[in-house]
Amino acid sequence: MSPQLTEFFDFLRFPSISTDSRHKEDVRSCADFLMKKFESMGLKPELHETPGHPIVIARSEPKEGRPTVLIYGHYDVQPVDPVDEWDTPPFEPTLKGDKIFCRGATDNKGQHFSHMLGVEETLREHGELPVNVIFLLEGEEEIGSPNLAPFLEKHRDELKCDICAVSDTGMIGPGIPTMTYGLRGIACLEFKVHGPSLDLHSGVYGGAVPNPATIVARLVSALHDADEVIQIPGFYDQVTPLEPWEREMWGSLPDGDAATIAETGVAGLLGETGYTALEQRWGRPTAEVNGIGGGYQGEGSKTVIAREAMAKFSFRLVPDQDPQTILEIASQFLKDQCPDSCRIDVELGHYGPAYVMDPHSKYGKAAQKALQVAFSDEPRLIREGGSIPIIQSIKDILGVDTLLLGLALPDCQIHAPNESFTVTNFEAGIRLNRALLEELGR
Numbered sequence: 001m002s003p004q005l006t007e008f009f010d011f012l013r014f015p016s017i018s019t020d021s022r023h024k025e026d027v028r029s030c031a032d033f034l035m036k037k038f039e040s041m042g043l044k045p046e047l048h049e050t051p052g053h054p055i056v057i058a059r060s061e062p063k064e065g066r067p068t069v070l071i072y073g074h075y076d077v078q079p080v081d082p083v084d085e086w087d088t089p090p091f092e093p094t095l096k097g098d099k100i101f102c103r104g105a106t107d108n109k110g111q112h113f114s115h116m117l118g119v120e121e122t123l124r125e126h127g128e129l130p131v132n133v134i135f136l137l138e139g140e141e142e143i144g145s146p147n148l149a150p151f152l153e154k155h156r157d158e159l160k161c162d163i164c165a166v167s168d169t170g171m172i173g174p175g176i177p178t179m180t181y182g183l184r185g186i187a188c189l190e191f192k193v194h195g196p197s198l199d200l201h202s203g204v205y206g207g208a209v210p211n212p213a214t215i216v217a218r219l220v221s222a223l224h225d226a227d228e229v230i231q232i233p234g235f236y237d238q239v240t241p242l243e244p245w246e247r248e249m250w251g252s253l254p255d256g257d258a259a260t261i262a263e264t265g266v267a268g269l270l271g272e273t274g275y276t277a278l279e280q281r282w283g284r285p286t287a288e289v290n291g292i293g294g295g296y297q298g299e300g301s302k303t304v305i306a307r308e309a310m311a312k313f314s315f316r317l318v319p320d321q322d323p324q325t326i327l328e329i330a331s332q333f334l335k336d337q338c339p340d341s342c343r344i345d346v347e348l349g350h351y352g353p354a355y356v357m358d359p360h361s362k363y364g365k366a367a368q369k370a371l372q373v374a375f376s377d378e379p380r381l382i383r384e385g386g387s388i389p390i391i392q393s394i395k396d397i398l399g400v401d402t403l404l405l406g407l408a409l410p411d412c413q414i415h416a417p418n419e420s421f422t423v424t425n426f427e428a429g430i431r432l433n434r435a436l437l438e439e440l441g442r
């Protein structure tokens, strides 16, 4: 086994599970391992305490007149439960064919460790880097990065950079270089419909009084029309339409409709008319019911009109929808649709805007070139449907875009038993880092 792989295995052995306080010391030992590694590479490491787990920063010798690249990663990992479903011990890296099985192999240790090794190789060969590099590795990503934004605020000046690079997203398939240039935003709310002041006998009063469960069902069904178009007035006003190149690019990817059916086990698709599944998932906004409840849920029947019922909604947003505006018009819509015979309470939840960067910008092109070098194939440009709040924090606080150069394969099983990372991608990640720094420095 190569010395690089041996070192990677040592890194993987730390059970750095951030959510579990029994592993607090393991998370710290893992941070110490990184400190030593950065030191030996010739970077200047710093261990920053937070109210939770430490943040590790490491910088190359800064040189005037060169761009500074911030490379973000996270060394904490998800819990391993259910542990019986692992074929090999979750924290004993096991090589089978091209795959390394271990918790954290892909998410995110393998992806950022290959960047570190890329920097190490360049320094060993050339004695210096083509750009200034700052590594920022946190230990709390899997618990929502509660201390990252305050840290960025506090160290804004020392973390000043021109561009950020993160490998923590997916690849379309093995060997297909993939750059994610957009993520959907989110806005959540929940509401309660109140009817009678107490649960009622549905025989004695039914037919004359409003039933909150019926009203909630009506409000939910009012969200979409038969073409799955969202009916909240003004909902699409700020939506930036997909550009022809995006529809063409996504249309050239392996069949997203079929893949969506296969991955989810649904009998068929049901989405906004006129768009493919990938367009619906990456480039169009949604209104989803995430929870709905009211009335008797137990065994058998109970003839009751419950005094209240509820639902929880989340909206996935695209550029340039403003989450606060969406929450305002959505709650107004619910209030307008609710009959006067009931009272409705709407409670607004968390929100964040969509993220998009121009993949054809100077740095975007440099990243594409680097992917091309690392994988010897034309990069595919995609967006993803979920949100990555740290990317927005980096944009808001440090004012820079992020190049999302993911190395996660569709079958890598992150967050699940038998997580794996391939040796192929580990080596590609090292090449990617070397090419990226070189291209960004041009």
Ligand SMILES: [Zn+2]
Binding pocket: 078, 107, 142, 414, 415
């Ligand atoms: Zn994760």
